[in-house]
Amino acid sequence: MPTFDPSQFINTNPVSVNEEIYTPKNSFETFGLNPKLVETVHAIGIHTPTPIQDQIIPEIMAGRDVIGLAETGTGKTAAFLIPLIEKTIRDSNHQTLILTPTRELALQIEEELRTLSRGFRLFSVTAVGGVNINPQIKALRRPNHFVIGTAGRILDLLKRKSLSTKSIKTVVLDEADRMLDMGFVRDIRAILKEIPDEREMLLFSATMSNDTGRIVHDFLRNPVTVSVKKKDVTDNILQDIVLHKHHDKFETLMKLLSKPEYKRVLVFGSMKHSVEKLARQLSHGGIEAESIHGNKGQGQRQRALSKFKKGEVNVLVATDVAARGIHVEDVTHVINYDLPNTFEDYVHRIGRTGRANKRGKALTFVPTKV
Numbered sequence: 001m002p003t004f005d006p007s008q009f010i011n012t013n014p015v016s017v018n019e020e021i022y023t024p025k026n027s028f029e030t031f032g033l034n035p036k037l038v039e040t041v042h043a044i045g046i047h048t049p050t051p052i053q054d055q056i057i058p059e060i061m062a063g064r065d066v067i068g069l070a071e072t073g074t075g076k077t078a079a080f081l082i083p084l085i086e087k088t089i090r091d092s093n094h095q096t097l098i099l100t101p102t103r104e105l106a107l108q109i110e111e112e113l114r115t116l117s118r119g120f121r122l123f124s125v126t127a128v129g130g131v132n133i134n135p136q137i138k139a140l141r142r143p144n145h146f147v148i149g150t151a152g153r154i155l156d157l158l159k160r161k162s163l164s165t166k167s168i169k170t171v172v173l174d175e176a177d178r179m180l181d182m183g184f185v186r187d188i189r190a191i192l193k194e195i196p197d198e199r200e201m202l203l204f205s206a207t208m209s210n211d212t213g214r215i216v217h218d219f220l221r222n223p224v225t226v227s228v229k230k231k232d233v234t235d236n237i238l239q240d241i242v243l244h245k246h247h248d249k250f251e252t253l254m255k256l257l258s259k260p261e262y263k264r265v266l267v268f269g270s271m272k273h274s275v276e277k278l279a280r281q282l283s284h285g286g287i288e289a290e291s292i293h294g295n296k297g298q299g300q301r302q303r304a305l306s307k308f309k310k311g312e313v314n315v316l317v318a319t320d321v322a323a324r325g326i327h328v329e330d331v332t333h334v335i336n337y338d339l340p341n342t343f344e345d346y347v348h349r350i351g352r353t354g355r356a357n358k359r360g361k362a363l364t365f366v367p368t369k370v
Contacts, residue, residue, distance in 0.1 A: 006339065006346065006364040011239045024054040031057050033086050040118055041082065050075035052228040057083050060202060065220040068204040069227040073327070076228075077112050080172055080202050085117050087170070088145045095167040097195070098148040099188065101178040103128040103298055104305070106148045108327065109174065113146055122146070127163075129153045131298045137162045151179060151187035158194055165194045176205040176212050185211055192219050237354040238361045242335075243368050250281060253337060256363070257287050257315060263332045264308070267317045268349050270338035278337065279317040289315040292322040320345055328352070336364040 026049055028038045049057065052070045059066050060083035070076045088094045100106045110126045125139040127149035133156065140147070140162050147154070147163065157163040171192065173179065179188060192215075201220045205212050216223060244252045256262060269275040272293040279291035290304035290313045301322065308316040309328055316328075320340070331353040340346040346364075354360025 006239075006241055006336070006366060010241060011237075022051045022054075024049045024051070026054050026058065028082075031083070031086075032061060033082065034089050036119060037082070037085060037089070037116070040116060041078075044115055046075075046078065050079070050228075052076050052226060053079040053082070055226045055228075056080070059224045059226070060084070060200075061086065063200055065201045065223040066203070067208075067216060067220070067223045067225040068202070069206070069208065069225065070204060071206045074228050076204050077109055077174075078116065080174075080204070081109070081113055081116055084146075084170060084172075085113070085120070085122065088122055089120055092145070093167060094145065094169050096146050096170040096172065097154070097165075097168050097191075098146065098172040098174060099151055099154065099179065099191065100148065100174045101150070101182055101184070103130055103150060104301070104322075105175065106150060107302065110146075110148050113148070124148060127153045127157055128298065129156075133157070151184040151191060154191055155187045158191065166196065168195050168199060170200045170202065171195055173201070173203045173205075173215070176203050176215065177207050177209055180209065180211040180215070185215075188215065189218075236359050237350055238359065239350065239364075240362075241364050241366045243366055245368055249337075249365060249367070250278075252365070253335070254282070254285050254287065256335070257282070261332065263314060264311070264328070264330055265315045265333045265335060266323070266328075266331050266349075266352050267315055267335045267337050268323070268340070269317055269319060270341075272319055274338070275317045275319050275322075279315075282315060282317070287315055288313040289317060291317040293319045294322060296322075320349070323349070323352070330358070332361065334360070334362045336362070339364065339366070 028041050028049065052068055052074050056066055056068055056079045060080060068076055068079065084096050098109055100109060106126050106128050110124060113124055122145045123143065124146035125136065125144045127136045127147065129150055129152050136157065137160070140157065154163065173188065203216060203220060242252060257265060267278070269278055272295045275291050275293045279289045282289035290307050292301045292304050304316065307313045334350050334353045336349060340349055350362035353362060
């Protein structure tokens with residue numbers, strides 16, 4: 001049983017903390033980017049650089065190794081993709097390897113890369129586990145400007161001699177802290193040893209752990225650190241507990257989800273099979289629900305996520321691991337149907353709502369003693 005006690009985090013009256021308004025020193029026009037790329041950036045609704053984009057794009061453009069201390073939701077993906085797209089437009093032999101902790105994050109980066117590089121003939125391949133390796137091997141036979149993948153699969157491709165590293169000029173370690181938490185430290189080291197010495201290294205991490213520090217020390221050269229700390233993730237999230245008796249847990253959830261304000265809800269369960277079962281029960285009860293967990297194939301997970309993003313289903317039931325790297329806008333509620341194991345897991349779960357200065361609600365189910 002989890003030792004985590006959510007009752008200490010009840011906060012029924014969250015306060016919106018006013019963040020200092022950041023004044024960027026640069027604009028997308030002054031970074032020295034291709035005008036067509038600037039046009040694309042504006043067309044997708046990015047008009048002013050976020051703090052991390054403002055501070056890190058010039059460093060990447062100058063070819064420096066960088067450490068970006070930033071969480072998700074700060075615009076960090078575009079902060080490294082925009083200058084790397086620019087470098088690739090200027091030099092078609094420039095190849096970038098992007099390592100991520102999860103399949104979902106790799107696919108999201110690929111999606112953002114496609115959006116930002118529209119109109120330029122740039123090619124990419126995403127190499128992740130959980131799917132057949134052969135199409136990835138085939139895709140790697142043609143020239144690719146960007147290779148995006150999870151550490152385990154990239155290492156597998158290197159061992160099979162299916163991925164050549166000789167043209168890799170930039171390596172991005174995205175969410176490095178999470179990759180190391182998930183036990184990929186050896187894989188990352190093995191991959192980095194295969195990359196030519198004349199390379200640029202970009203490392204992004206929410207925190208700087210000892211493991212991350214060692215990677216920085218061993219593989220980055222005189223890196224420039226840019227730290228962008230958002231306000232406390234829980235500041236504008238209403239947090240409460242939902243008491244239930246052992247036999248009426250599911251009925252309590254159904255009552256909540258049938259209320260009209262529960263528009264886009266992420267429900268967390270602890271086990272793969274219980275998450276699958278709960279999504280089925282909700283669907284039988286008339287609540288449109290999908291599930292994502294480790295036993296589902298990549299295609300199934302993507303379909304479930306896509307339905308949730310498009311609003312075709314109101315509820316997505318997920319395990320902690322499967323939800324890593326998922327970013328869905330406008331999640332109205334996070335429900336901890338099963339208790340998280342640690343405070344970190346709790347913060348990670350509830351941080352899916354109340355993003356970008358919007359108010360969010362997080363509810364944690366707690367069994368009563370009676």
